[in-house]
Amino acid sequence: MNKKYSFLRIVISVALQDAGEATRSLEIAKGIRDICPSKTNLEIVFLSHGSMFEEKILRNGFGIYKCEPKLEGTGFHADLKPNTNNFVGNKELAIELLKGEIEALKELEANLIIHGFGPFASIARRILDISIPSICFLPIPFQEDVFGSSLMKDVPDQLKLLSYLPVALRRTLMRLMPKALKLKAPILKQNNIIKAAEFCGVGNAKLKNIFDLLEADLTIVNDFGEFYNEQKIPDNFKIVGPLYSPNEMNIDVDPLIKKVLQDDKSDLKIFCTMGSSGTKKQLLEAIKAIISVKDNKWNAIILAPPAVCSLSEVLDCVGNSKGIYVTDRFVQASLINSMVDVVVCHGGQGTVQTAIANGTPIVGVAMQPEQQINLDNIVINGCAIRIPITRWRASNIQDAIKAIQNNSFYKKNADKLKQKFQDIDGKRNSAKVIWNFINGKVLIEK
Numbered sequence: 001m002n003k004k005y006s007f008l009r010i011v012i013s014v015a016l017q018d019a020g021e022a023t024r025s026l027e028i029a030k031g032i033r034d035i036c037p038s039k040t041n042l043e044i045v046f047l048s049h050g051s052m053f054e055e056k057i058l059r060n061g062f063g064i065y066k067c068e069p070k071l072e073g074t075g076f077h078a079d080l081k082p083n084t085n086n087f088v089g090n091k092e093l094a095i096e097l098l099k100g101e102i103e104a105l106k107e108l109e110a111n112l113i114i115h116g117f118g119p120f121a122s123i124a125r126r127i128l129d130i131s132i133p134s135i136c137f138l139p140i141p142f143q144e145d146v147f148g149s150s151l152m153k154d155v156p157d158q159l160k161l162l163s164y165l166p167v168a169l170r171r172t173l174m175r176l177m178p179k180a181l182k183l184k185a186p187i188l189k190q191n192n193i194i195k196a197a198e199f200c201g202v203g204n205a206k207l208k209n210i211f212d213l214l215e216a217d218l219t220i221v222n223d224f225g226e227f228y229n230e231q232k233i234p235d236n237f238k239i240v241g242p243l244y245s246p247n248e249m250n251i252d253v254d255p256l257i258k259k260v261l262q263d264d265k266s267d268l269k270i271f272c273t274m275g276s277s278g279t280k281k282q283l284l285e286a287i288k289a290i291i292s293v294k295d296n297k298w299n300a301i302i303l304a305p306p307a308v309c310s311l312s313e314v315l316d317c318v319g320n321s322k323g324i325y326v327t328d329r330f331v332q333a334s335l336i337n338s339m340v341d342v343v344v345c346h347g348g349q350g351t352v353q354t355a356i357a358n359g360t361p362i363v364g365v366a367m368q369p370e371q372q373i374n375l376d377n378i379v380i381n382g383c384a385i386r387i388p389i390t391r392w393r394a395s396n397i398q399d400a401i402k403a404i405q406n407n408s409f410y411k412k413n414a415d416k417l418k419q420k421f422q423d424i425d426g427k428r429n430s431a432k433v434i435w436n437f438i439n440g441k442v443l444i445e446k
Contacts, residue, residue: 007041008438011065011110013101013121015087016051017307018076019276020139020350021116023245024222026053028114028137029062031431047104047121049097050079065108067100069093075276075307084158085186087117087193094196102127102200112438117370119213123197135434136216139223139349140373141239144211146231147188148179153376154386156185156369163388183209187369218437220430222349224420227377238433241426244353246334253335257301260325261339266299268405269340271360273303273333277367278346280309282392284317286344289397291321296405299323301336334358341411342404344397347371347386352378359418361410363400365392382413 012029014021029044036042045063048054050073054064071079081089088094101120105113105128113134115122125132140151155162155170162170190210197207207213218236221228222243233239253261261269270290274283283304290300304314304326311328318324333351337343337358345351347366352374355362362384366372378384385400404410 006039007043008112009043009045009108009110010112010114011045011047011105011108011121012114013047013118014116015076015080015118016046016048016053017071017073017079017276018118019053020348021118022051022053022056023350024137024139024243025114025116026057026060026062027243027245027427028430028434030060031427032434033061035428035431035435045108045110047101049073049100065104067097067104069096069100075305077277077279078307086190088196089192091192091195091199094192095199098123098127098193098196098200105130105132114434115216117214119193119210122216123193123200123202123207123213127197127200127202129203133437134216134218135437136214136219137430138214138219138221140370141219141221141223141228141231141233141237142211142214142370143219143234143237144183144209146228146233147211148182149232150175150230151228152182152369152373153380154372156187157366157372157389158185158187158369160390163390185369218433220433222426222430223374224377224417224424226420240429240433241424242353242357242421243426243430244334244350244357253332253339254327257325257327257331257336258339260299260301260323261336263299263323265297266323267296268298268342268401270298270300270342270344270401271303271333271336271340272300272344273351274305274308274346275348275351276305276307277348277371278305278308279367280313282346282365282367282389283309283314285392285394286397287314287317288394289401290344291318291324292394293398293401296402297323298401300325301331301340302326303331304328342401344401347373347375349374352384353421356383356414356417357421359411359415361404361414363387363397363404365389378417381417383410383417385410 014025016022045065046057048064049067050071083089098120102124105124113121157163188209194207221239225239272286314326333354337355337360343355343360344363347364364375364386375386379386
């Protein structure tokens with residue numbers, strides 16, 4: 001074990017434009033601080049290229065290091081311009097992001113790097129050839145052998161023609177698909193980030209896919225361990241339990257939201273949220289499904305993130321529909337989930353876990369494979385209906401909502417999984433695993 005001194009600087013590098021990465025990393029930071037040994041002077045610094053979450057990070061007592069290039073910080077799509085197969089939409093932007101994080105690590109002299117799906121600091125430490133230990137946190141055990149075996153239960157939506165097949169047939173095809181073929185999925189390549197690493201001189205570290213980009217000394221998985229009983233998880237992967245943003249103290253639900261959700265004349269209450277990774281097309285289709293129902297009275301809270309769709313466009317889509325409240329402001333998602341009957345959403349881990357933590361069934365759509373895995377794990381547990389992105393149309397969404405409305409099976413299963421979630425403290429478990437790693441691996445300097 002290394003000799004320990006009094007000062008520890010942890011650098012957290014995530015895609016702060018993404019609500020899920022931002023909120024999970026903040027919870028992890030708070031958990032680390034909560035159980036920090038009394039004699040350790042702990043400093044946690046978040047790298048940021050611009051984010052609406054900077055104020056929240058500062059308010060919680062953590063530092064911000066502003067990296068180049070400076071982006072608007074309004075959302076994942078607006079800033080990183082992802083395409084079908086790349087989290088960062090062009091090589092030039094990826095190069096600038098990587099250069100910025102290289103400079104940040106040079107200046108900060110971190111003792112430990114923690115990163116999520118945004119791997120730039122992890123690549124930067126390899127380019128600098130400095131032995132900074134690293135921890136990756138992920139929503140799923142995203143490792144090559146695990147992914148190649150049975151991590152995905154359904155055919156990826158990106159295989160558009162196959163997505164129209166019945167779900168049972170799709171799952172059978174996925175089980176029969178050879179590992180080598182699964183690992184050829186274009187989204188696993190992340191060519192723009194790899195080209196950026198090569199341009200910046202990654203050297204002998206051979207980066208061929210996303211698994212190489214995310215490689216760390218330790219990976220923690222913020223999900224329910226029972227979902228992965230069939231998988232052989234590597235020793236340096238630790239499944240620590242669900243992790244989502246709790247309700248903030250002293251913040252209540254907007255009275256206008258309460259009015260919509262406490263309407264006794266409504267047959268069904270819905271929360272519609274596509275997060276920062278959703279798109280305008282998917283959001284507007286969901287709204288059309290909600291407002292066009294003829295035989296039921298549905299009330300809904302619709303979240304319209306500015307980076308996804310302007311408030312005016314959403315309001316134009318809603319028109320004069322009654323019982324609908326639209327907002328582009330922060331809402332207490334957990335409180336609202338507890339007040340509704342169905343959540344219509346993308347498959348972001350925080351959104352999915354917040355719904356299930358409140359026993360609320362889901363109608364969902366995945367923007368990429370990780371979100372599809374999140375949703376399919378809930379589908380298999382009888383708590384959700386996932387609609388392939390190729391079939392995310394108002395009529396199909398409406399049918400799925402009605403299926404949940406008319407069958408208590410979904411609510412009963414959501415309540416069962418809720419009880420299991422409540423028995424796990426993912427935040428504290430994450431912090432304990434990280435401190436165990438620090439005590440065994442990290443040199444804490446004066």
